[in-house]
Amino acid sequence: MNLKSWIKDRTGSPQATLPQPIGGRGRAAATFAAGITFENVERRYGDHQALAGFTLDIAPSEVVCLLGPSGCGKTTLLRIASGIEKPSAGRVLINGAEVAGPARFVPPEQRSVGLMFQDFALFPHLTILDNVAFGLKSLPKADAAREALALLSRVGLAHLAANYPHTLSGGQQQRVALARAIVPRPSVMLMDEPFSGLDVQLRDAMQEETLSLLRETRATSLIVTHHPEEAMRLGDRIAIMSHGRLIQLGTAEDLYHHPAELFVARLFSEINEVRLRVKDQRIDTPFGPIAAPGLRDGDTAILCLRERAMMVWPDGAEPPPARTHTGKVLPGRVLHVRFLGDVGLVEVAVQGFDEPLKVRTPEPDGLKRGDNVAVEIDPARALVFPG
Secondary structure, eight states: OOHHHHHHHHHOOTTOOOOOOGGGOOOOOOOOOOOEEEEEEEEEETTEEEEEEEEEEEOTTOEEEEEOOTTSSHHHHHHHHHTSSOOSEEEEEETTEEEESSSOBOOGGGTTEEEEOTTOOOOTTSOHHHHHHTTOTTSOHHHHHHHHHHHHHHTTOGGGTTSOGGGSOHHHHHHHHHHHHHTTOOSEEEEESTTTTSOHHHHHHHHHHHHHHHHHHTOEEEEEESOHHHHHHHOSEEEEEETTEEEEEEOHHHHHHSOSSHHHHHHHOOEEEEEEEOBTTEEEETTEEEEOTTOOTTOEEEEEEEGGGEEEEETTSOOOTTOOOOOOOEEEEEEEEEEOSSSEEEEEEETTOSSOEEEEESOOTTOOTTOEEEEEEOGGGOEEEEO
């Protein structure tokens, strides 16, 4: 039996034909997006507290990325949102209705929530079409197959409908898992590190594909990741987690330019950290004084200098054309130069600093170990945190 006949046999439609190539893909059906709210959610496993009073409100159709290190409670939160686990305290609401809390617990199949796992969790004994149609058990078999085939067409895999998961590449399996999660048209889409198993180039392509599909379906989405760049690429807002708590919530620009804690600054930037004493609400640095609001005299402050917010050029040469600020220039000596593709990482011993500073520069050409150089920072991009 050829593929067209196989599809016709499952859909019951004599008009069921192979979809158009990728350039001719249709659009995924829109869903009725729902807001999801976490109110002081806690989850304890014996003496270990995985979530500690987590609160977050996500608007309908919004894409929020949950960012934090391994073990901070991200996956636990998704499991509670989906109904796989119950919270120890607090509530989860979908469109204002409690689905988990002291008064009520709604089982997963009644929440209109789609869940995509890190390992895709495809059924090895089912065809690709049957995998996608698995969540449509309430529909007649032919209708479910037609819905599944339409979404497989949208992700460019309808021609593989009769295949089994083990015959697919990692990127193709990711698309099948995404199609399976979206085909029931969930109001809320939960994704647990869906791109972690893909290589770098494929990961970028699948992120764009996934975001496009989420926008089309308008499903409210919560995506777990521990990659800051991935969160910045995908999220309307990013929620930073640490030790089961929400540390900061905002857009990528907010979090990058105005990190609330040193922990957040480290997530979004490669930084040099220098410990200094506060005097008159400022710290005196070799580059000049920098404000330290909110810190008292005698406190230890941590000065953070982003590696990309510094400039280095050969001593006696003209400054780079990209130089737009006029901070104090200090002499230094190059200790190491590492080629990193689009940028060079230059380690410099700078006058006035006990430890070397690292600078990422787009023009490392000509710099070598032992060179005398000039070094400058952009004072407006320096960050100061309590020590």
